[in-house]
Amino acid sequence: MFNPKFIPLAVTCALFFVLFGIGAIQFDGFGSSRVFFNLLSDNAFLIIAAVGMTFVILSGGIDLSVGAVIALTGVICSVLISKYQWHPLVVFPVVLIGGTAFGAIMGAIIHYYKMQPFIVTLAGMFFARGLASVISEESIPIEHEFYNQVAEFGFMLPGDAWIGTSTIICLLVLFVAIIIAHYTRFGGRVYAVGGDANSAALMGIPLAQTTIRIYAISAFLATLAGIVYSFYTFSGYSLAAVGVELDAIAAVVIGGTLLTGGYGYMFGTLMGVLIMGVVQTYISFDGTLSSWWTKIVIGLLLFCFIALQQLLVRGKPR
Amino acid sequence: MNLTKNQNLRRYLWPCAGLLVLLIINAIIAPEFFHIEFKDGRFYGSLIDVLNRAAPVALLAIGMALVIATGGVDLSVGSIMAIAGAASAYYITKGVDNLAIIIGAGLLAGLIAGVINGLLVGYMSIQPIVATLILMVAGRGIAQLMNEGQIVTFDHAGFSFLGTGDFLGLPFPVVLVIITFIIVQLLTRRTALGLYIEAVGANPSASHYMGLNAKAIKMSVYCVAGLCAALAGMIAAADIKGSDANNAGLWLELDAILAVVIGGASLMGGRFSIFLAVIGALIIQTLTVTIILSGIPPKFNLLIKASAIIIVLLMQSPRFQQQLSQLNFWSKKKESNRV
Numbered sequence: 001m002f003n004p005k006f007i008p009l010a011v012t013c014a015l016f017f018v019l020f021g022i023g024a025i026q027f028d029g030f031g032s033s034r035v036f037f038n039l040l041s042d043n044a045f046l047i048i049a050a051v052g053m054t055f056v057i058l059s060g061g062i063d064l065s066v067g068a069v070i071a072l073t074g075v076i077c078s079v080l081i082s083k084y085q086w087h088p089l090v091v092f093p094v095v096l097i098g099g100t101a102f103g104a105i106m107g108a109i110i111h112y113y114k115m116q117p118f119i120v121t122l123a124g125m126f127f128a129r130g131l132a133s134v135i136s137e138e139s140i141p142i143e144h145e146f147y148n149q150v151a152e153f154g155f156m157l158p159g160d161a162w163i164g165t166s167t168i169i170c171l172l173v174l175f176v177a178i179i180i181a182h183y184t185r186f187g188g189r190v191y192a193v194g195g196d197a198n199s200a201a202l203m204g205i206p207l208a209q210t211t212i213r214i215y216a217i218s219a220f221l222a223t224l225a226g227i228v229y230s231f232y233t234f235s236g237y238s239l240a241a242v243g244v245e246l247d248a249i250a251a252v253v254i255g256g257t258l259l260t261g262g263y264g265y266m267f268g269t270l271m272g273v274l275i276m277g278v279v280q281t282y283i284s285f286d287g288t289l290s291s292w293w294t295k296i297v298i299g300l301l302l303f304c305f306i307a308l309q310q311l312l313v314r315g316k317p318r
Numbered sequence: 319m320n321l322t323k324n325q326n327l328r329r330y331l332w333p334c335a336g337l338l339v340l341l342i343i344n345a346i347i348a349p350e351f352f353h354i355e356f357k358d359g360r361f362y363g364s365l366i367d368v369l370n371r372a373a374p375v376a377l378l379a380i381g382m383a384l385v386i387a388t389g390g391v392d393l394s395v396g397s398i399m400a401i402a403g404a405a406s407a408y409y410i411t412k413g414v415d416n417l418a419i420i421i422g423a424g425l426l427a428g429l430i431a432g433v434i435n436g437l438l439v440g441y442m443s444i445q446p447i448v449a450t451l452i453l454m455v456a457g458r459g460i461a462q463l464m465n466e467g468q469i470v471t472f473d474h475a476g477f478s479f480l481g482t483g484d485f486l487g488l489p490f491p492v493v494l495v496i497i498t499f500i501i502v503q504l505l506t507r508r509t510a511l512g513l514y515i516e517a518v519g520a521n522p523s524a525s526h527y528m529g530l531n532a533k534a535i536k537m538s539v540y541c542v543a544g545l546c547a548a549l550a551g552m553i554a555a556a557d558i559k560g561s562d563a564n565n566a567g568l569w570l571e572l573d574a575i576l577a578v579v580i581g582g583a584s585l586m587g588g589r590f591s592i593f594l595a596v597i598g599a600l601i602i603q604t605l606t607v608t609i610i611l612s613g614i615p616p617k618f619n620l621l622i623k624a625s626a627i628i629i630v631l632l633m634q635s636p637r638f639q640q641q642l643s644q645l646n647f648w649s650k651k652k653e654s655n656r657v
Contacts, residue, residue, distance in 0.1 A: 062447065109628075112637065113631075113632065113635040113637050113638055114635065114636075114637060115631055115635060116585050116586075118391070118447060118585070119575070119579065119585055119627070119631060120631070122572060122575070122627070123624050123627040123628050123631070124624075126572075126620050126621075126623050126624035126627065127620075127621065127624035127625075129620050130617075130618070130619070130620030130621030130622075130623070130624055131621060133617045133620060134617050134618055134621055137617050246451065246454070246455055249448075249451065250451075250455060253448070259445055259448050260445065290462070290463075290467050292458070292459040292462035292463060292467060292563075293459065293463075294459070295455055295456055295458055295459030295462075296456050296459035296460060296463070298455055298456070299452050299453070299455045299456020299457075299459065300456065302448075302451070302452045302455065302456075303438075303452050306438075306444055306448060306449070306452070307442065310442055310443070310444065
C-alpha cells in the first residue's frame with residue numbers, strides 16, 4: 001500500500017533519476033559516481049542552508065537572511081583568521097554562536113511583535129550584508145595551514161568519487177536534521193506550528209520557544225554553510241552568495257515541502273538541491289546551452305511543483 | 319467622523335514628518351542642499367537630483383502599494399524591470415525607430431509579467447511571495463535570453479529622452495512619476511476600484527460574501543505593478559543607454575516594499591496610500607543623500623537602512639506601542655505617587 005502523503009517526495013526523487021538518466025544517456029561520463037558526488041560537494045553549502053530553510057518553511061515562515069549570513073560568516077572568519085591570527089578552531093565556535101544568536105533575535109522579534117517573518121528576515125538580510133561591508137568591502141583571503149588541511153581533507157571512493165570535508169559535514173547535518181524533524185518532540189512542534197499556529201498554541205505548544213529555536217537553527221545552519229562556503233573560496237567577501245536564499249527556497253519547494261507549512265520531508269530538500277545541481281551540470285556538459293537557461297528551468301520547475309502542491313491540497317477533503 | 323479624520327491625519331503625519339526631518343538635517347550639514355539653479359531650460363540642484371534618483375523606486379512603490387493593499391507582495395518587479403529594458407533594447411537594436419513600438423514592447427512585457435503573477439496569485443491562489451518568486455528567479459534568465467547574454471547598448475535619441483530628457487524644467491523620469499501617480503490616483507480614488515482593493519486586503523472572506531471578484535481585483539493590481547515596473551525598467555535602460563539583464567533593477571523590489579512600509583501601509587493588506595508610498599521612496603533616497611552628505615562612508619548605507627526598517631516596523635507593531643504607552647503610564651504613575 002502506498003501512502004499518498006509521499007507523492008510529492010516520490011515525484012521529486014523520480015524527477016532526479018529521470019534527469020540524471022537523460023544526462024547519462026546523452027553524455028559520456030555523466031552517469032558516474034564522480035559526477036554524483038561532485039553534485040554533493042559542489043552544493044554542500046546550499047544543502048546545509050536549505051536544510052535550515054526547511055525547518056523555517058515547515059513552520060510556515062521564511063528566512064531571507066540566509067545568503068547574507070553566509071557572506072557575513074565568510075568575512076568575519078577571514079578577518080579573525082588572517083588579520084588577528086586566531087586559530088580556525090576558535091573562530092568556528094565564535095561565529096556559530098554569533099550566528100545562532102542573530103537568528104534567535106529575529107525569531108524573538110517575529111514572535112513577540114507579531115511581525116511577518118518575510119519583512120523581519122529581510123531587515124536581517126540588509127543588516128548582515130551591511131555589517132559585512134562595514135567590516136570589509138574588499139575580498140579578504142584566508143591564509144592558514146589548518147584551513148588548507150581541513151578544506152583538502154577527504155578520501156577517494158571507487159570510480160574517482162571524492163568525498164571531502166564539505167560533503168561529510170553536509171551529510172552529517174542532513175542526518176541530524178532528519179532525526180530532529182521526524183523523530184523528536186521539537187520536530188513535531190515545528191510541524192504543528194506550520195499546520196496551524198492557533199491550534200498549536202491551544203494544544204499547549206510553547207510558541208515563543210519553538211519560533212525562536214526555528215530561526216536560531218536556520219541561522220546556525222546558514223553560518224555553518226558560510227564556513228563550508230569559505231572552504232571553496234578561501235576568502236571572505238561581503239557580496240558573496242547573493243541570492244542563495246532564493247536557491248534554498250526553490251530547493252525546499254522542489255523537494256516537495258508545502259510553502260504554507262506543516263508538510264514536507266528533510267530528504268526532499270536534499271533531492272531538491274540535487275535536481276538543481278543536475279540541471280546545472282547538464283547545461284555545462286552540453287556546452288551549447290547558455291547558463292541563463294538554468295534560471296529559466298528552475299523557475300519552470302518551481303512553477304510545476306507549486307501547481308502540483310495546489311492540486312494535492314485541493315484534492316484533500318477538508 | 320472626527321476620529322477617522324484624526325486617524326487619517328496621523329497616517330500622513332509620520333512619514334511626512336520623517337521626510338521633513340531628513341531634509342532639515344541635510345540643510346544643516348550642507349547649506350547648498352536647497353539651492354536650485356535654472357540653467358538651459360532646466361532646474362539643477364540636489365533636491366532635483368533626489369527626485370530624479372528616486373523616480374524608479376517611486377514608480378515601483380506606486381504599483382507595490384496596490385499589491386500590498388490586497389495583502390500580497392510582488393518580488394518580481396526588479397526582474398520585470400530587466401525584462402522591459404531588454405524588450406525595448408531588442409527592438410532598438412533590430413533597427414526599429416518608431417518610439418511607440420519600442421515603448422509599447424517594454425510595457426507589453428511588463429503587462430504579460432503582471433498577468434502571469436495575477437494568474438498565479440488570483441486564480442491559482444498561490445502565496446504571493448512564492449508566486450512572484452518564480453518570475454523573480456526566471457525573469458532575469460528571460461531578460462538574458464533576449465539580450466543573448468550580453469549587455470546590449472544602443473543609441474536612440476527618442477528613447478534616451480525617457481531617462482535623461484526634461485520637460486517643463488523637470489527631469490523626465492520625475493514627470494513620468496507624476497503622470498503615473500495622477501492616473502493611478504484617479505483610477506483608485508475616483509472609481510470604486512480603490513475601495514475594492516482595500517476590501518479584498520482587509521477582509522478577504524467578508525469581501526467575498528459582499529460579492530467582490532477578488533480574483534479579478536488581484537489580477538488588476540499585479541498588472542498595474544507590472545506596468546509600473548516596466549516603466550521603471552525603461553527609465554533605467556534609457557538612463558545608461560543599455561540593457562543589463564543582471565543588474566537592472568537588482569534588489570529594487572526590496573526598496574519598493576520598504577518604501578510602502580515606511581509610508582505606513584500594513585503588509586497584511588488593507589488601507590493604502592500611493593502618495594505615502596511615493597513619500598517613502600523619497601525618504602529612502604533622501605536618507606542615502608544624508609548618509610553621503612554627513613561624511614559617513616557609503617558602506618554604512620545598508621546597515622542604516624536595516625535599522626530604519628526595524629524602527630519603522632516596531633513603531634507599527636501594536637505590541638510595541640502598548641509597551642511604550644505602558645512605560646509612559648508607569649512613569650506618570652510614579653510622578654503622581656510622588657505628588
